[in-house]
Amino acid sequence: MAEKVLMPKQGNSVESCIIVSWLKKEGEVVAVGDILCEVETDKATIEVESGFEGTLLKIFYEEDAEVPVHEMIALIGEPGEDISGFSAGGEEESPAENSPSASEGSKSPAAEPAQAAVQVPATQVAEAVEGKRAGSPRAMNLAAAKGIDIRTVAGSGPDGRVIERDILNLTKDYPSLSPAAIEELFKSGKPLPVKGSGIGGRVLLSDVQNSEAALQPSAPSAAGAYTAFPGPVEDIKVRGIRKITAERMFDSLATTAQLTLNSSADATAILALRKKIKNSDESMGLQKITINDMILYAVAKTLPKYPELNEHFFGDTIRRFEKVHLGCAVNTERGLLVPVIKDAGAYSLKGISEKGKELFGAAHAGKSNPDDLQGGTFTITNLGSMGIESFTPVLNKPEVGILGVCSVNLKPVERNGEVKFVPYMGLSLTIDHQAVDGAPGAAFLQELVKAIENIDLLTAV
Structure with a gap:
């Protein structure tokens, strides 16, 4: 059976990490202790080791992706092993939910009575009316976090089931939120900030607590605006610590x-x-x-x-x-x-x-x-x-x-x-x-x- 590789938890304050580079590729054989990838918090770089031996069957997140801790980022198993039960977002679909019997007679999401998605705490799996699931657990939680009625989303999973990938595609321009920030938004009713102070603009609890209004989006990139300079030119992507430092220095000078x-x-x-x-x-x-x-x-x-x-x-x-x-x-x-x-x-x-x-x-x-x-x-x-x-x-x-x-x-x-x-x-x-x-x-x-x-x-x- 395929083994999950999870994004490791690094310290009590870390909620997510950015994948800097994959050192192993899909199809490569790995041993226990091999370094699979390097990930980065807003301050430190961490090597993710393999806890299993076998073949790297699937990588669920590309480089530069921000991934919550304890999220599945890869699968290791035997060559040719069936991993169809795992979605592209790294989400495992339970066999019972994927079976034809589980979907027989189920109503389409649009046909079910309206219900506000944000009424359900993000830490719990929301249930649709009449005991039917409108989507997978992670899709339900993500939809609740983004304030989306999941019954209005077209699903790409088995039998049209809504999975996490569908919500991610729908909300690709939304900021990501930490679990604590989600709960604070539910309790306080404050507006969703456009961008936060966490990794990659992730909205943290402090962003919600310290702001009564939505944060302003950053200025558009000036890349490509200069075309007349002679000689070689190199565009360097602002990422990792450099990006965090830039944002915090600007915020410090702008707000103090x-x-x-x-x-x-x-x-x-x-x-x-x-x-x-x-x-x-x-x-x-x-x-x-x-x-x-x-x-x-x-x-x-x-x-x-x-x-x-x-x-x-x-x-x-x-x-x-x-x-x-x-x-x-x-x-x-x-x-x-x-x-x-x-x-x-x-x-x-x-x-x-x-x-x-x-x-x-x-x-x-x-x-x-x-x-x-x-x-x-x-x-x-x-x-x-x-x-x-x-x-x-x-x-x-x-x-x-x-x-x-x-x-x-x-x-x-x-x-x-x-x-x-x-x-x-x-x-x-x-x-x-x-x-x-x-x-x-x-x-x-x-x-x-x-x-x-x-x-x-x-x-x-």
Whole structure:
């Protein structure tokens, strides 16, 4: 009997994945452990392994398709095995429902009394009147999610039965919705957003909760508008992390009141401590601690004193967090990722360094657990190693603060009547002025400067 290959569940926050590439083709023989395809969440790439040996009989979704977790994406079995009981959408039709006896005397969908499809929760299989099914379970649920009366849909399944493919074809221009978003639409009666913040524009629960009106569709593509440029031209499809980053950056700037405060900290102490740590005995296990680790530590210890910066802003609600869940932007081959050190304030300098390297290493390798890329309350982005003296970090919504760490440069300072050149580190703090006033932001930045300038004493606390 053919075995189903399901889209794996990756973390509690992941509702769907995009198929990046198929490494095996239909008809190929596969063994247990073979990589069938690579799939992508909005943050991480995952390899889907075969749990069975046999022949790859059917692939139900092409590359670039967004597929809900636990959805069947392929079948593995014996060559020539009958798989006609499975639809092109990956849906298994039960033998009882496909048999002639099950369809004898059944009424056509159009002949049945009208019934609103959205009255049935999407998590349950809707039943047509008189105990007759107007379509397959998944077709019924999808129709309910899209607000479609399934009895008005022409079916392409056995005996005209409506299957998921028919609903998908009818609603190809509709956005996809997460189960939580579907339930919220049913309960709230809010309009269906045109596009959401999930993978491929998937509408999530937060999109429904935070919007009273339908989201506006994105601007039409400009591809093909330029035809007079000489030389080779390459059109690169915006997808995966690049697409998600583009959408979130635009949304952040369009929907928040961003104010950036710039300051600098005397880096003498932090550079001295880094040098001392680098020359420490290997048995102490401190030599891998970096300047960035020290900044993470200083922020984690300073932020609890300024709870206004450790919040999420939702328009009419501010959610304040007791613990600091510190995100750190990481540039990877796949794009910008933000691993989150949960409860960062509980770590020692050595501990925060080790945890950070674990998370950052996974991000660079494309092996991050999606849950490790969620749940931040404040973010740090460090461009200092690239020589950037000042920049404007963009908020990672719904967070209200993000710290940009800049390069260390010599700055002329008058001390005791003499002008000396002292190494100073630039700091750029962006806040959402809707939720945070300038004074608390400036006070936090001032306190952080003191923490960095006295980092050796801070580690002793």
